Amino acid sequence: MSQDTVAEPLVTLDGVHTYYGKSHILHGVSLIVGKGEVVGLLGRNGVGKSTTLKTIMGLVQPNQGKVTLEGRPIAGAPAHKLAKLGIGYVPEDRRIFRLLTVMENLRTGLDRPGVSDARKQELLDKVFAYFPVLGERRNQAGGTLSGGEQQMLAIARAMMLEPKIILLDEPTEGLMPRMVSQIHQIIDALHREGVAILLVEQNVPLTLEASQRVYIMEKGVIRHHAASSELKVGDAVIKQYLGV
Amino acid sequence: MASVLAFFQNFPIELFIIQTLNGIVTGMILALIASGLTLIFGIMDVVNFAHGELFMLGAYMGVIVLSSTGSFWLALILATLIVGLFGAAMQIVTLRPLIGRDPLTTILATFGVSLILQNYALWQFGPVARKINEPYTGHFNLFYLEYPYYRLVIAGLSAAIIGGFWLFLKYGKYGIWIRATTQDRVMAQAMGIPVPLVHTAAFAIGAGMAAASGVLFGPLVGVNHTMGLDWVLKAFIVVVVGGMGNLGGSIAAAIFISLLESYASIWVNPAQAVIVSFVVLIFTLLFRPTGLFVPTPK
Numbered sequence: 016m017s018q019d020t021v022a023e024p025l026v027t028l029d030g031v032h033t034y035y036g037k038s039h040i041l042h043g044v045s046l047i048v049g050k051g052e053v054v055g056l057l058g059r060n061g062v063g064k065s066t067t068l069k070t071i072m073g074l075v076q077p078n079q080g081k082v083t084l085e086g087r088p089i090a091g092a093p094a095h096k097l098a099k100l101g102i103g104y105v106p107e108d109r110r111i112f113r114l115l116t117v118m119e120n121l122r123t124g125l126d127r128p129g130v131s132d133a134r135k136q137e138l139l140d141k142v143f144a145y146f147p148v149l150g151e152r153r154n155q156a157g158g159t160l161s162g163g164e165q166q167m168l169a170i171a172r173a174m175m176l177e178p179k180i181i182l183l184d185e186p187t188e189g190l191m192p193r194m195v196s197q198i199h200q201i202i203d204a205l206h207r208e209g210v211a212i213l214l215v216e217q218n219v220p221l222t223l224e225a226s227q228r229v230y231i232m233e234k235g236v237i238r239h240h241a242a243s244s245e246l247k248v249g250d251a252v253i254k255q256y257l258g259v
Numbered sequence: 260m261a262s263v264l265a266f267f268q269n270f271p272i273e274l275f276i277i278q279t280l281n282g283i284v285t286g287m288i289l290a291l292i293a294s295g296l297t298l299i300f301g302i303m304d305v306v307n308f309a310h311g312e313l314f315m316l317g318a319y320m321g322v323i324v325l326s327s328t329g330s331f332w333l334a335l336i337l338a339t340l341i342v343g344l345f346g347a348a349m350q351i352v353t354l355r356p357l358i359g360r361d362p363l364t365t366i367l368a369t370f371g372v373s374l375i376l377q378n379y380a381l382w383q384f385g386p387v388a389r390k391i392n393e394p395y396t397g398h399f400n401l402f403y404l405e406y407p408y409y410r411l412v413i414a415g416l417s418a419a420i421i422g423g424f425w426l427f428l429k430y431g432k433y434g435i436w437i438r439a440t441t442q443d444r445v446m447a448q449a450m451g452i453p454v455p456l457v458h459t460a461a462f463a464i465g466a467g468m469a470a471a472s473g474v475l476f477g478p479l480v481g482v483n484h485t486m487g488l489d490w491v492l493k494a495f496i497v498v499v500v501g502g503m504g505n506l507g508g509s510i511a512a513a514i515f516i517s518l519l520e521s522y523a524s525i526w527v528n529p530a531q532a533v534i535v536s537f538v539v540l541i542f543t544l545l546f547r548p549t550g551l552f553v554p555t556p557k
Contacts, residue, residue, distance in 0.1 A: 072449055074445060093448065094445075094448040094449050095451050095452055095454060098450060098451030099451050106446065106449070110445070110446040112439050112442045112446070112447075113442060114442055115435065115442070119435050119438075119439075122432070122435055123447065123451075123452060124451060127451060172450065176450070
């Protein structure tokens with residue numbers, strides 16, 4: 016299965032080079048996420064997976080290459096505009112607003128122009144149905160939640176934007192197994208709703224199960240690309256690039 | 260033991276009550292200035308050295324509006340709005356291009372603006388102090404003193420402005436934007452919050468609050484081009500003692516320090532009483548550098 020078979024591309028990166036100051040992080044990354052598709056991005060620490068997500072989100076600007084959302088070039092656009100265009104971001108360290116309550120954290124994404132009160136309530140009801148614990152703790156400060164609860168809040172917060180794609184950066188890092196399977200369920204639920212997901216993970220089995228396609232990165236470039244169903248945890252290519 | 264007893268027998272209880280009242284009045288004004296300063300520092304890590312000049316500019320705007328309309332309240336509102344707009348323009352022109360640079364650049368930029376504003380005021384209005392007439396001239400008897408009502412009005416209005424600002428931060432949509440941006444600028448942006456606009460708005464609010472305090476305090480001291488200097492120095496002390504960027508801490512510290520200074524001036528002259536603020540500052544920096552009124556971070 017090649018990149019070209021993606022029926023309706025949502026986000027594309029074409030030959031993207033990104034620098035942090037003088038260090039060259041992405042050396043020409045090209046990838047495609049189709050509408051409603053769950054795509055995994057695997058690779059060891061420090062190969063540029065998170066930088067790829069930050070580049071799409073507009074948090075770092077590429078020096079070269081094209082980034083498009085539904086065919087429109089978005090490289091250079093500020094993050095807050097991209098959030099409005101439908102990109103949700105769940106960063107690696109969750110970055111909950113620690114002093115804001117759970118409800119206020121959600122409101123940062125909910126208080127957008129053009130969202131009716133009824134729609135706001137629907138969105139809240141939906142995330143509280145997915146994550147009942149957030150409903151129970153809605154008036155508690157974000158910083159007082161456990162790691163797993165903060166991860167749920169980070170995902171729920173991104174869902175408030177009604178995004179077309181969610182960039183998920185290592186959502187299961189440091190979570191206990193029960194939480195990991197809950198994250199898996201959420202990814203499946205979002206997929207059923209038609210939300211595309213670009214999933215950066217170290218957890219290979221989860222990524223292969225939850226996604227339709229995977230890209231494998233090494234040293235700032237995509238080295239391998241395959242349908243998730245064609246790969247198994249013990250495959251040579253996984254061993255070669257991930258060392259697991 | 261006898262001397263302790265003598266101290267309490269001779270304790271100037273009436274003076275103490277008067278000084279408590281004075282301390283609260285100056286404390287509320289100081290809190291109003293320091294709230295803006297700490298808001299601006301908290302949200303964009305900018306130490307605004309021009310804050311005292313925004314206070315001064317507010318007082319002059321008050322003088323101008325008052326002399327042309329005769330209404331103190333109109334002067335208060337218009338001065339707040341005009342200086343708020345001026346603050347927005349100042350932030351866009353001088354600070355927005357410096358975001359993400361070395362903090363020294365923003366210190367130099369705001370210091371430069373403060374010098375320009377001071378000298379502009381001197382050039383435009385001259386060295387002679389102007390007067391803002393208080394809206395209430397009544398007095399009430401407090402022991403042997405005729406205490407002006409207007410001082411209580413200042414304290415009440417400052418408290419109302421700070422209270423309104425607090426409610427806005429706590430419940431308002433844009434208040435949540437300001438708090439989210441203060442805590443995590445990058446994530447706020449990723450949530451669709453227009454951070455550059457929020458920075459400008461926060462600066463405008465801080466400038467407007469400084470201007471309001473300038474108009475409110477003008478009747479007590481007279482308006483001149485250097486009136487901001489004393490206040491900004493005290494406001495900086497308050498912001499550090501209260502915990503940089505901590506609004507509640509700044510308000511508590513403003514009242515605490517003003518009360519201490521008032522009490523000290525029962526026994527020493529007011530110029531020496533200022534020493535108290537510096538002593539508090541030094542001890543805070545030595546023993547609780549994160550601020551007196553914040554829980555020690557874990």
